Amino acid sequence: MKKIINDPKNVVDEMVQGLVRSYPEYLERIPETGVVYRHDLKNIQGQVGIVSGGGSGHEPTHAGFVGDGMLSAAVCGEVFTSPTPDQIFEAIKKVDSGAGVFLVIKNYSGDVMNFEMAQDMAEMEDIKVKSIVVDDDIAVENSTYTQGRRGVAGTIFMHKVLGAAAAKGANLDELEQLAQKVLPNIKTIAVALSGATVPEVGKPGFTLGEDEIEYGVGIHGEPGYRREKLQPSKALVEELVGKLNQEFKFEKGDQVAVLVNGMGATPLMEQYIFMNDVLNKLADLGLEVKFTKVGSLMTSLEMAGISLTLFKVSDEIVENLNYATDTIAW
Amino acid sequence: MKKIINDPKNVVDEMVQGLVRSYPEYLERIPETGVVYRHDLKNIQGQVGIVSGGGSGHEPTHAGFVGDGMLSAAVCGEVFTSPTPDQIFEAIKKVDSGAGVFLVIKNYSGDVMNFEMAQDMAEMEDIKVKSIVVDDDIAVENSTYTQGRRGVAGTIFMHKVLGAAAAKGANLDELEQLAQKVLPNIKTIAVALSGATVPEVGKPGFTLGEDEIEYGVGIHGEPGYRREKLQPSKALVEELVGKLNQEFKFEKGDQVAVLVNGMGATPLMEQYIFMNDVLNKLADLGLEVKFTKVGSLMTSLEMAGISLTLFKVSDEIVENLNYATDTIAW
Numbered sequence: 001m002k003k004i005i006n007d008p009k010n011v012v013d014e015m016v017q018g019l020v021r022s023y024p025e026y027l028e029r030i031p032e033t034g035v036v037y038r039h040d041l042k043n044i045q046g047q048v049g050i051v052s053g054g055g056s057g058h059e060p061t062h063a064g065f066v067g068d069g070m071l072s073a074a075v076c077g078e079v080f081t082s083p084t085p086d087q088i089f090e091a092i093k094k095v096d097s098g099a100g101v102f103l104v105i106k107n108y109s110g111d112v113m114n115f116e117m118a119q120d121m122a123e124m125e126d127i128k129v130k131s132i133v134v135d136d137d138i139a140v141e142n143s144t145y146t147q148g149r150r151g152v153a154g155t156i157f158m159h160k161v162l163g164a165a166a167a168k169g170a171n172l173d174e175l176e177q178l179a180q181k182v183l184p185n186i187k188t189i190a191v192a193l194s195g196a197t198v199p200e201v202g203k204p205g206f207t208l209g210e211d212e213i214e215y216g217v218g219i220h221g222e223p224g225y226r227r228e229k230l231q232p233s234k235a236l237v238e239e240l241v242g243k244l245n246q247e248f249k250f251e252k253g254d255q256v257a258v259l260v261n262g263m264g265a266t267p268l269m270e271q272y273i274f275m276n277d278v279l280n281k282l283a284d285l286g287l288e289v290k291f292t293k294v295g296s297l298m299t300s301l302e303m304a305g306i307s308l309t310l311f312k313v314s315d316e317i318v319e320n321l322n323y324a325t326d327t328i329a330w
Numbered sequence: 331m332k333k334i335i336n337d338p339k340n341v342v343d344e345m346v347q348g349l350v351r352s353y354p355e356y357l358e359r360i361p362e363t364g365v366v367y368r369h370d371l372k373n374i375q376g377q378v379g380i381v382s383g384g385g386s387g388h389e390p391t392h393a394g395f396v397g398d399g400m401l402s403a404a405v406c407g408e409v410f411t412s413p414t415p416d417q418i419f420e421a422i423k424k425v426d427s428g429a430g431v432f433l434v435i436k437n438y439s440g441d442v443m444n445f446e447m448a449q450d451m452a453e454m455e456d457i458k459v460k461s462i463v464v465d466d467d468i469a470v471e472n473s474t475y476t477q478g479r480r481g482v483a484g485t486i487f488m489h490k491v492l493g494a495a496a497a498k499g500a501n502l503d504e505l506e507q508l509a510q511k512v513l514p515n516i517k518t519i520a521v522a523l524s525g526a527t528v529p530e531v532g533k534p535g536f537t538l539g540e541d542e543i544e545y546g547v548g549i550h551g552e553p554g555y556r557r558e559k560l561q562p563s564k565a566l567v568e569e570l571v572g573k574l575n576q577e578f579k580f581e582k583g584d585q586v587a588v589l590v591n592g593m594g595a596t597p598l599m600e601q602y603i604f605m606n607d608v609l610n611k612l613a614d615l616g617l618e619v620k621f622t623k624v625g626s627l628m629t630s631l632e633m634a635g636i637s638l639t640l641f642k643v644s645d646e647i648v649e650n651l652n653y654a655t656d657t658i659a660w
Contacts, residue, residue, distance in 0.1 A: 002523045002541065004600040004636060006562045006607070014563075015599050018606030022590075022622040059598035079599075193332045211332065232336045233344075260352075265595035267631050268389035269345050269409075270334040276348030277336070292352040296626070301597050304632070306334060 001202045008199035012056045012078050019063055023328050026067050034076035034083055035091045036063045044072065048166045048175055049095030052104040052159060053088065054111050055080040057198070058219060061156065061298045064329025070163035071327075072101075079198050079301075080220045082110035088118030092127060100128030100172040102179070104158050106151025107135035130172050132179035134158050136188040136309065138247050139216030139224055150218050153261040153298035154186035154309040157321070160330065164323035182317060187247050188259075189240050190307035192217035192224065196264065196300045215239060219263075219300045233270070237277040240308045245285065248312060252286030257321055259309040262296035266304050271295070274306055290318045297329065331532045338529035342386045342408050349393055353658050356397050364406035364413055365421045366393045374402065378496045378505055379425030382434040382489060383418065384441050385410040387528070388549060391486065391628045394659025400493035401657075402431075409528050409631075410550045412440035418448035422457060430458030430502040432509070434488050436481025437465035460502050462509035464488050466518040466639065468577050469546030469554055480548050483591040483628035484516035484639045487651070490660065494653035512647060517577050518589075519570050520637035522547035522554065526594065526630045545569060549593070549630040563600075567607040570638045575615065578642060582616030587651055589639040592626035596634050601625070604636055620648045627659065 005011050012034060020029045020036060027036045034056070038044070052062045053075030062074035072095040077083035092101045101122065105115045112133055119129045135146075136154030143150055158179065165178050192214045195204035205221030208214060213231070216224025231239075248254075260275040262268070271294050282289055290313055298307070313321070335341050342364060350359045350366060357366045364386070368374070382392045383405030392404035402425040407413035422431045431452065435445045442463055449459045465476075466484030473480055488509065495508050522544045525534035535551030538544060543561070546554025561569075578584075590605040592598070601624050612619055620643055628637070643651070 002543075002560055002634070004521075004523070004563050004566060004596065004604050006564055006603065011599060011603060014606050015602040018602030018604070018609070018624070021609050022602065022605050022624045057597075057599060059602070064598075193334070213332075230332055233334050234336055236334060264597055265632055265634075266334065267387075267594055267629060268394075269341060269387060269631065272345040272348035272352065272389070273336065273341060274334050274348070275352050276344050279348070279351050294348070294352045299597060301599065302595055302634070304332070304595075 001197050003199060005199055011199050012076055015056065016076055026328055027063065030090050030094060033087050033090055035073060035087055035094065036066055037073035037091065037094050038066055041095060045097045046099055048099045048170065048172050049073065049101040050104065050163055050166050051075065051091045051095060051101055053077065053083050054106050055082060057301045058298050060329030065156065065159050065327050067327030069167045069323055069325035070159050070330060082108065082114045085114045085117035085121060088115055089121045092118060092122045092129060096127045102162060102172060102175045103129060103131035104155060104162065105131055105133045106155050107133050107148060108145045108151065109147060110145065128172055130176045132158065132183060134183065136186045137218065138187050138243060139189050143218055143222040145220065150222065152188045152219050153259055153307045154188040154311065156297055157186050157257065157259065157309065157311050161317060161320045164320035167323065185312040186309065187244055188307050188309040189243050190217055190305055191215050191236055191240065192263065192303060192305035194265065194304040195221050196303040217305065219298060221300065233274050234277045237274065237281050241278065241281045244310050248310065250285055250287055253288060255288045255290045255313050256282065257291035257311040257313050258289055260294045261298050261307045261309065263303040263305040263307065264296060264299035265302045266306055271306060278308060291321045331527050333529060335529055341529050342406055345386065346406055356658055357393065360420050360424060363417050363420055365403060365417055365424065366396060367403035367421065367424050368396055371425065375427045376429055378429045378500065378502050379403065379431040380434065380493055380496055381405065381421045381425060381431055383407065383413050384436050385412060387631045388628050390659035395486065395489050395657050397657030399497045399653055399655035400489050400660060412438065412444045415444045415447035415451060418445055419451045422448060422452045422459060426457045432492060432502060432505045433459060433461035434485060434492065435461055435463045436485050437463050437478060438475045438481065439477060440475065458502055460506045462488065462513060464513065466516045467548065468517050468573060469519050473548055473552040475550065475552065480552065482518045482549050483589055483637045484518045484641065486627055487516050487587065487589065487639065487641050491647060491650045494650035497653065515642040516639065517574055518637050518639040519573050520547055520635055521545050521566055521570065522593065522633060522635035524595065524634040525551050526633040547635065549628060551630065563604050564607045567604065567611050571608065571611045574640050578640065580615055580617055583618060585618045585620045585643050586612065587621035587641040587643050588619055590624045591628050591637045591639065593633040593635040593637065594626060594629035595632045596636055601636060608638060621651045
């Protein structure tokens, strides 16, 4: 294991320290927790707070999306491990200013359980809380840590859409309706070229041959659906867009937003080449691309690979995607 | 070689296509060249244009810094290969609106030669051009492709400072004075954990042992100054800040900007941990940190490692670093 760290036990604490010290104009930390919140919380008094979080190792998710027009706070668990209910509860209390708090949860059993417990704790203190569980990864049903489908990079679109709506003054019920409306329209699928190593474990979660790839791998190295020899970018796009289209059953003229997401070690050069092929393929399908984003946003430590998220959008949703946002990573 | 590409010969062309199609609100391309320029050039009529560029493989550098308050255009050469003089000349012509064009060149022999030829070509057409050659890498004197010191991640600080000054209305002479003033105050040093593979070459430029690192490696895999066993982050910081301090000879109270830059495959988690240790060390030295940035900004394809840039700053320079900027990657 070759990593730039000190003690593997302290990676998250030291990371959060480094993060908050690097960006004090964006983030503050609730001392001795993995909770980071907007430095300018006082400017959004009266708005619904948006909280997300989960295991660490997916940076810049989630903390990189805390800021104007997106998240109010993020809860950083240990690497690939759900944050505890009391940490999530601290985040909820911190960002509630009377209008309630909306939780964006990725669909992993630990996250769902702990966020729900935190929601219960908050409601006992009369804080109104609603939530959505994002399950955008179409690769497999059920997985190492998940009942149903996993929550992956499409969660960032959820952050963006809800963050914009909250900034525009949507109340808690309106945010819930919006989240439920867009949820089935966000779908993701990935391909991995190499695995990642959790610092405390010390060896890769999975390994692939010199010339081998795996379709459908999760962001914690959960198994995908097929291994084969490395293919050119265009062939990867055929496979992944094909799978997504089976789910969406797109019609000509459908509008989509596209996120090409690097898994950690994949150069931007490859992500742009892949996006170019994706846009060609979507044009072939007669889709209208209304929004595009490329970058390593929902990573899996140093995994190499790419995920592709398609989001079937209306003009109103595109407006939210383009809504002014000021965060470290959007 | 496991890369998400199609034909190794076409990686730059397909990358630039993907880039411009992903971000049409920022970038346009001069057809059949590697030149990308600001979509809103008409909004900066009368300002000095700022052009940078170089070999590809360092994304998001340079195209990711084209936009309001930074670069007017970027010239993307083949991977790790200088762009041709005629491409640079096209970029100069595109962004000149009468006030002249300032070139930011990284110190590699090919880049210096080709940018100077382009400058000559432009001057023959009565376009005023000035330039700066950035040589911030203190690791070694002379190198595979360089006389003197190499230009690396500190170049991004130069883009930012000059871009802000140009946006505020500085003329060509003022930009030249500013560039010459800040140049000796920007210094960088790196440590590599693994090498990178140029697509057309097909094998890594260098290899390191399972547990080995190399200090001072360049962004094209140029040799550094020492190999040893992997050290904890704190020890890497001791070494790199120590080397930088030998050059700067800091005094208590000196003000600095800090850039921790991932080389491509290094997770943000590690970059934040490293930054945390850097900030501790700079505090020990009595320095006042005025600006911080963390991210994979000047990469070397999928190289793993980090570079550390320190920039001795005045309040005026800090103002330029904080000046409003709208690009894909800053």
